[in-house]
Amino acid sequence: MRKKIFLVVLCIVLALSLVGCAADPSLLSLAFDEKISSEAPSDSLIAQNENFKLEIDTEKYGVVLTNLKTGKVWSTIPMQEGEPQYDALGLPIGNHVQVDSLLLVSYIDGKSKNETVTQSYTSAVIGGRVRTVKGENGVVIEYYFDDGQIMIPVEFILQNDHLQLKIDPKKIQETESRVTAISVAPFFCSAANDKEDTYLFFPSGSGALVGTSSLSPQGYKYSAEVYGRDLTNEQTTMITKDKDVRLPVFGAKTDATTAICGIVDEGEESAVIETVAGSTSFARSTVYATFNLRSFISFKGKNGKSTAKNVYASYKLSSPLSVRYYPLSDEKANYSGMAEVYRNYLTETGKMPTLTEDVNLNLTLIGGELVPKSFLGVPYSDLFSATTLQDAYNITNEITSNVKAKTSVKLKGFTATGVDVGGVGGGYVINENLGNLEDFNKLNQLCNDKSVGLYFDFELVKFKGSSDGFSNFRDAVYNSGEIKAANYDYNIATSLYEKSTAHQLLTPGKFVTAVEKLLDKTAKWDLNGVSLETLSQVSYSNYSSEDSADYYAKSYFGDRVTESIKVLKDNGKKVMSSEANQAAAIVSDVIVDAPLESAKVNIFAQDIPFYSMVFKGNVGLAGESINLATNTRKALLLSVEAGCGLNYTLINKWENSLISCYSPIFYNSRYADIKEDILANHAELSDYYEKIAGAKISAHNILASGVRETVFDNGVHVIVNFNNTPVSTVAGEVAAQGFVVWEAAV
Amino acid sequence: MKKIFSRILVVALILCMLFTIQVPAFAQEPYDSYTYWSNVQSAEVEVLNRPMYEPTGVIDAAKIGVAPFSSIKGIVRDQYDNVYILDNASRIVVTDKNFNLIKEIGLVNGTERYDEANSVYVYSDGTIYICDIKGERILHIDSDGNLLDTIVLPESTLIPDDFRFLPTKIEINANGYLYVLCEGSYYGVLLYSPEREFLGFFGSNTVKVSIGSVFSTVMSRVFPNNVKRSNSVRSLPFSMVDLCIDKNGFIYTCNGFTKAFDTTGQIRKLSPGTGGNVFSVTDANFIDVDVNKTFDNGVLTKQNLMDVEVDSKGYVYALESAYGKIFVYDDECRKLSVFGNGKGRGNQVGTFEIVSGMELLDDGNRIIVSDANTNRITVFGITEFGAKAKEAITCTLEGDYEGLEAKWQEVLKLDSNFQPAYSGMARIALNEGKYEQAMEYAKIGYDRNIYSVAFEFVRTDLIDKYFGLIFLALVLVIGILIAWLIISTKKKVxxxxxxxxxxxxxxxxxxxxxxxxxxxxxxxxxxxxxxxxxxxxxxxxxxxxxxxxxxxxxxxxxxxxxxxxxxxxxxxxxxxxxxxxxxxxxxxxxxxxxxxxxxxxxxxxxxxxxxxxxxxxxxxxxxxxxxxxxxxxxxxxxxxxxxxxxxxxxxxxxxxxxxxxxxxxxxxxxxxxxxxxxxxxxxxxxxxxxxxxxxxxxxx
Structure with missing residues (x-):
């Protein structure tokens, strides 16, 4: 009898184990249809509205958009410009096959298991099959890549002022191969090389323009993930710092009077913005979006003997992917026009926030950092009080008594572990070394009396250990190899990761819970404003079996961020974000550390304040910390150019134990050292801020090398001279490293 | 409408012009700038600090207005700060210090190529020396490319039979003596008289002997096998990779990567007479502390110094090729600032793929660094903080204390993490007789030397002040002890x-x-x-x-x-x-x-x-x-x-x-x-x- 019971129990355990191994059927891909035959459309005209008509190119299976009023044409597959050219045999020289392809597809070959890149023109149009199905106000083109046994359906929808390209990953067919990434219309936003009046717009940091001069056969390639790299892909070295892509938008000025702007409106977290500049093989420079369908982790060979190998997740993401393309012409055919289009897109889709609080001056006060201490020779960590709440009170009081500006104060590093990573939300407590609730409420009262926005920063993303109901085991994210993902700080000299700084990331599915916990734990605080610095500027996947497939390849990360911030706002809190991604920016009251520069990649010819052009006048904006910048004057001028408020990072007290901090927040932050600069800078800018209060940026112009003009919608212009010599402008002479504000009739 | 259109056109034209010029923006760099704090618990600690230099421009062939470079092999300047860019395709592009083209020098005498030449040197008379490593010669040409003479391997009994003349660098001092560095030369720098007479080898490195190496050698000889025999190499000193001469005639040399865990003495300051190292600290580490000791995925992280320069104030600058970093040191071998990076993959302004040379302009107020892969020259300009810090350090080292406190205060105001500022403030306090304040600053800045001097004064003051009391207490204690000893002996207590x-x-x-x-x-x-x-x-x-x-x-x-x-x-x-x-x-x-x-x-x-x-x-x-x-x-x-x-x-x-x-x-x-x-x-x-x-x- 005992044996029987034992066998039954064993069988149940085995059965349960096997059930655990089975895949969720919704994650499985559709099988590749090998038999279906090609089907061409009966008519090349697909759709038409009062502005545009959409036609299909049955030779290469792209689409052509024509402006019915001006006759201007935009084609997903660029048409050859100029006279036809012929090779030595007298055959016409066509486009490069990649230029003639609507899709570039990366996949793991089912048989060889190698990573392969293929393009729709050679593998589907010529070497495979293409099937078109009429859709509502558009068409669905199914590209059958017979060599890779993959089918990708792309839906083209003509809207009032744009063309939308959609891919539903659930409808992708793949039998043995695994699609890892799809580049959509890679040459829709492109310009012929060496052509006058052309450039590409890349949304790195504040935004950057890329030149289109011929460089080399392969050109110069650069790509950046939207909302930053997937933090679950562990990196052992960090050589340089990048300015991430905060906005899922890109564009190209294709000639003197036409341009095109692309906006990734669905699946933006999974997108990578790529650019190829100056490729003589393509004869074009281009910028486009690529969607990562599967995350990967890189493995290096032992002893560095082989190159890194990417191991991809088994299942692809499920969120829909969509890019909108807005054709622009005449005076709108430039990056100011692109900013306007993007602004309108946010407004029309209900994403653009309404201005609640303009910010001319933001003070980021740093509470403290954990420093090594010892009791009778036993080491422990204790918080060094760089700024107590009483100090914060004094600083705020002193500044606001001397400055008549719209001021906000951000308290960072005031929770249990200061600026170091601790429990989720920093334990939702004020570190006792820095003060108590009474001190905080006193500071809050002061801020209320002086109409200063006070924001208390909570770390809801990075955490160490289990606390407040969040488990280090259950609530941490896992990478695509289903290993708990660790993040680190990096040694500034060797660029290698510091193992001792390892910490986990909270699963996106728990963001709302973390915010609810925040509201619950701070119920007794007089807390009006919450700052979510990290949450507003990162993105990552989660392949934990605890969660659904929602967060594969970073998908839906932005939605969770937006939702969690909305919970705060629904509870009457104001929200401050830092260097915010679109997902956070659209629900924030104030954005500090608004990017004012790009990643300064070699091909970036100019930085532009695109980020501010989108959000100024809709959200309170303050730039990057002036006092932490290498060149404080240039940092101030960048804030002026972008119409952003000034931002300072401050501490009250410094000691040499802070030198081990890997963040630059302490090296030039002593309030006593900077106070005079804050007052002087504000005195210089107070008139300007008064004039541009609540105004939006309507245009931006680069007048000459280092001389830039920003135009506000209330008729105020500011010309900023970054050069070391004065320049003459329409507004008179602008001093070296100075600016001039002038007003024109609206 | 017409006005708007014309304005757009003007802007468009300007934009078009701008795209031919690479102008970076300038508030934050894509790399970390840091310094080192020494003597922190007897160790050096890397500390983030305000950059002393920032990238202020990127120059390429298009900006200069010449045909694209094949590969920039090196850059040098003449006494007027004109820049000479050596291209791998037998071409030298000469510009002024603002990179306006002056001339291009092509083939020597219009016919002779010097492809793969390693470096050039411009003498004060305007003539140019080209280290043609492939041709095993140094070409001496005038500014129009006409050959003046050729330096080849000298005939001398001092030169070993297997010595190959592969010149990589040449420097000439104020008296006309030539110092030639050859690839793989363990014997030192070849020294020539102004008349081109070979005088001998100069300033060779010495072999470092440790107990470990001696033990290893002995064990290999006691228990030899084929593998050990094949692996055994003669202990040779490390060959130098670059040299430069300062205004006083001192010769600065640098070694590249030497061996794992060997991280000192990479740069030497040689006396022109004896060739001895005259740096006050001879065992200083000139590269990152943890590099050459740390493994990244099983591979040792290495740094190779490849270029050394010195300015008139004695600040030394070194270019490191593995990471693409620039190190700035003061005359006391303190690492003041480290910046740049890329580690072979730098695609941002201020980062590098393969650095090939460094030169100073405006006496170190600008540093230019060339990249052989991207064929761009990055210009780093001194920042406000850098200028103030260097000025304060120079005054401190020269003992010029007038107004120095204010200068150091300015530096500290800009960067609390700058260790020399605390040493400087301590020295000023010491100079002014504020010994306790000096001790305080020295303790913050871990400057044990200044602390020791100040402490001596404080101790002497204390002794002077309380000598009577101390003496009385001593006498009293000794007296009591003696009395107790006597009593305890007599009474057997x-x-x-x-x-x-x-x-x-x-x-x-x-x-x-x-x-x-x-x-x-x-x-x-x-x-x-x-x-x-x-x-x-x-x-x-x-x-x-x-x-x-x-x-x-x-x-x-x-x-x-x-x-x-x-x-x-x-x-x-x-x-x-x-x-x-x-x-x-x-x-x-x-x-x-x-x-x-x-x-x-x-x-x-x-x-x-x-x-x-x-x-x-x-x-x-x-x-x-x-x-x-x-x-x-x-x-x-x-x-x-x-x-x-x-x-x-x-x-x-x-x-x-x-x-x-x-x-x-x-x-x-x-x-x-x-x-x-x-x-x-x-x-x-x-x-x-x-x-x-x-x-x-x-x-x-």
């Missing part, structure tokens, strides 16, 4: 009446008698042993955490008194048990209790030494510290002597048997520790297994 306590303290004075008493009369107290162990542990911890600043290397982050407990008390207990086990097997007569008593009673010299160290390290200057070292050696030797005497007595061993058992005791200790570690690892693995099991069950 005993300070310590407890016989066990008396026995313990008598160990130091009459060890023979004490150990005989312990063995034969079964005397000795276990409780006193444990108290002694506790005291030993406490003073050991206090020696680390309570020593004076000048003698302390205490790091609260790494020091753990619980670990110290294991190391001190645990070691003693391990010793006692191991010795008892071994000696029992070797017919030793000592019992566990006796071994413990002998060991613990013998610890008292060490305890006294530590107490003395704690007291005197707070009173003495660093220069006076040798006394403490000697005292420590004496105390250790006395402890060893007591242990030997005690063990010999209780085990009744001959000396040879004692040595044998002691050796075996150490082996037994090692075996116990090894077993302990194995057990810990097994427990860890068991824990990991349980955790995995639980995880699997929970995720079902």
């Amino acid at each position: 005993q300070l310590v009446k407890n016989p066990q306590l008396k026995l313990m303290f008598a160990t130091m004075i009459h060890p023979g008698d004490t150990f005989t008493t312990i063995k034969e009369k079964k005397q000795g107290s276990i409780i006193l042993c444990l108290i002694t162990l506790l005291v030993f542990y406490i003073v050991t911890v206090l020696k680390t955490i309570a020593s004076g600043f000048l003698f302390s290397t205490y790091n609260p982050e790494t020091f753990n008194s619980l670990w110290e407990f294991v190391r001190s008390v645990g070691f003693v207990i391990l010793w006692v048990i191991s010795n008892w086990m071994i000696c029992t097997l070797m017919q030793g007569k000592g019992k566990l209790k006796e071994i413990l008593i002998v060991t613990c009673y013998s610890l008292w010299p060490l305890i006294i030494e530590k107490v003395v160290y704690i007291i005197f390290s707070n009173v003495l200057l660093a220069a006076e510290g040798s006394f403490l070292g000697i005292f420590s050696i004496i105390a250790t030797l006395y402890f060893v002597m007591l242990m030997i005497m005690g063990l010999l007595k209780i085990h009744d061993f001959s000396f040879s048997r004692f040595l044998g058992t002691t050796l075996l005791t150490f082996l037994a200790m090692a075996a116990i520790v090894f077993l302990g570690i194995m057990i810990i690892i097994l427990i860890q693995q068991l824990y990991g297994f349980v955790v995995t099991l639980v995880t699997e069950i929970l995720t079902l």
Whole structure:
């Protein structure tokens, strides 16, 4: 009898184990249809509205958009410009096959298991099959890549002022191969090389323009993930710092009077913005979006003997992917026009926030950092009080008594572990070394009396250990190899990761819970404003079996961020974000550390304040910390150019134990050292801020090398001279490293 | 409308023009700028700081207005700061310091190529020397490319037969002497007279000999095999990779990567006369501290200095090729600033793929660095902070203290993390006789030298001020002691009446008698042993955490008194048990209790030494510290002597048997520790297994 019971129990355990191994059927891909035959459309005209008509190119299976009023044409597959050219045999020289392809597809070959890149023109149009199905106000083109046994359906929808390209990953067919990434219309936003009046717009940091001069056969390639790299892909070295892509938008000025702007409106977290500049093989420079369908982790060979190998997740993401393309012409055919289009897109889709609080001056006060201490020779960590709440009170009081500006104060590093990573939300407590609730409420009262926005920063993303109901085991994210993902700080000299700084990331599915916990734990605080610095500027996947497939390849990360911030706002809190991604920016009251520069990649010819052009006048904006910048004057001028408020990072007290901090927040932050600069800078800018209060940026112009003009919608212009010599402008002479504000009739 | 359109057109035209110029924006760099704090718990620590230099421009062939470069091999300047860019395609592009084209120099005499030339040098007369490594010659040409003469391998008995003339660098001093660096030359720099007469080798590196290397060589020779023979190389000094000459004629040389864990002396400042290194710190580390010691995925992270330059103020600049970093040092070899990066993949302004050369413009206010892969020259300009910091350092080193305090205050205002500022402020305070303030600044900046000098003044002041009192107290204490000794001798008064306590303290004075008493009369107290162990542990911890600043290397982050407990008390207990086990097997007569008593009673010299160290390290200057070292050696030797005497007595061993058992005791200790570690690892693995099991069950 005992044996029987034992066998039954064993069988149940085995059965349960096997059930655990089975895949969720919704994650499985559709099988590749090998038999279906090609089907061409009966008519090349697909759709038409009062502005545009959409036609299909049955030779290469792209689409052509024509402006019915001006006759201007935009084609997903660029048409050859100029006279036809012929090779030595007298055959016409066509486009490069990649230029003639609507899709570039990366996949793991089912048989060889190698990573392969293929393009729709050679593998589907010529070497495979293409099937078109009429859709509502558009068409669905199914590209059958017979060599890779993959089918990708792309839906083209003509809207009032744009063309939308959609891919539903659930409808992708793949039998043995695994699609890892799809580049959509890679040459829709492109310009012929060496052509006058052309450039590409890349949304790195504040935004950057890329030149289109011929460089080399392969050109110069650069790509950046939207909302930053997937933090679950562990990196052992960090050589340089990048300015991430905060906005899922890109564009190209294709000639003197036409341009095109692309906006990734669905699946933006999974997108990578790529650019190829100056490729003589393509004869074009281009910028486009690529969607990562599967995350990967890189493995290096032992002893560095082989190159890194990417191991991809088994299942692809499920969120829909969509890019909108807005054709622009005449005076709108430039990056100011692109900013306007993007602004309108946010407004029309209900994403653009309404201005609640303009910010001319933001003070980021740093509470403290954990420093090594010892009791009778036993080491422990204790918080060094760089700024107590009483100090914060004094600083705020002193500044606001001397400055008549719209001021906000951000308290960072005031929770249990200061600026170091601790429990989720920093334990939702004020570190006792820095003060108590009474001190905080006193500071809050002061801020209320002086109409200063006070924001208390909570770390809801990075955490160490289990606390407040969040488990280090259950609530941490896992990478695509289903290993708990660790993040680190990096040694500034060797660029290698510091193992001792390892910490986990909270699963996106728990963001709302973390915010609810925040509201619950701070119920007794007089807390009006919450700052979510990290949450507003990162993105990552989660392949934990605890969660659904929602967060594969970073998908839906932005939605969770937006939702969690909305919970705060629904509870009457104001929200401050830092260097915010679109997902956070659209629900924030104030954005500090608004990017004012790009990643300064070699091909970036100019930085532009695109980020501010989108959000100024809709959200309170303050730039990057002036006092932490290498060149404080240039940092101030960048804030002026972008119409952003000034931002300072401050501490009250410094000691040499802070030198081990890997963040630059302490090296030039002593309030006593900077106070005079804050007052002087504000005195210089107070008139300007008064004039541009609540105004939006309507245009931006680069007048000459280092001389830039920003135009506000209330008729105020500011010309900023970054050069070391004065320049003459329409507004008179602008001093070296100075600016001039002038007003024109609206 | 027309106006708007024309304006757009103008803007468009300007834009078009701008795209031919690479102008970076400038508020934050894509890399970390950092400095080093030295003497922080006897170590160098990398610290983020405000950049001293920032990228202010990027120059390429298009901007200069010449055909694209094949590969920029190097850049140099002449005395007017004109820049000479050596292209790999037998071309030298000459620009002014603002990179406006002056001329292009092509083939020598219109026919001779110098592809793959390694470097050029421009003499004060405007003539150019090209180190044509492929042609094994140096071409001396005029500014129009006409050949003036050629320098080849000189004929001299000083030159070994297998020497190949592969010139990589050439420098000429103010007197016209030529210094030529050849690839793979271990013999030093080739020195020529102004008349081109070969004078000999100059300033060769020396072979560093360590105990480890000697031991390794001896072992290889004692136990040779084919692999060792094939791997064996003659110990040769490292060859130099670059040199430059300062305004006083000193020759600066640098080595590239030498060997793993060898991180000092990469840059030398050679006397033009003797060739000796005249840097005040000869064992300074000129590269990142942890590099050459750290492994990245099993590969040693290396740094190779490849270019060295010096300005008129004595600031030294070095270019490192593996990461693509620029190091700036002052004349005292302090690393002031490190910036740049890329590690072969730099695609942002200020980062590099393959750096190929560095040059100074405006006497170090601008640094230009070329990249052989991207064919771009990055211009780094000095920042406001950099200019102020350099000015303050120069004034401090030159002893010009007028207005210096304000300068250092300005520097500190811009960057609290700049260690030289605290040293500078300490020096000023010292100069002004504010010794306590000087000590305070020196302590913040870990400047033990200044602290020591200031402390000496403070101590002298204290002694001067309270000499009468101190003298009176001393006389009083000595008098009381003498009186007590006399009285206690006459009246036979005993300070310590407890016989066990008396026995313990008598160990130091009459060890023979004490150990005989312990063995034969079964005397000795276990409780006193444990108290002694506790005291030993406490003073050991206090020696680390309570020593004076000048003698302390205490790091609260790494020091753990619980670990110290294991190391001190645990070691003693391990010793006692191991010795008892071994000696029992070797017919030793000592019992566990006796071994413990002998060991613990013998610890008292060490305890006294530590107490003395704690007291005197707070009173003495660093220069006076040798006394403490000697005292420590004496105390250790006395402890060893007591242990030997005690063990010999209780085990009744001959000396040879004692040595044998002691050796075996150490082996037994090692075996116990090894077993302990194995057990810990097994427990860890068991824990990991349980955790995995639980995880699997929970995720079902």
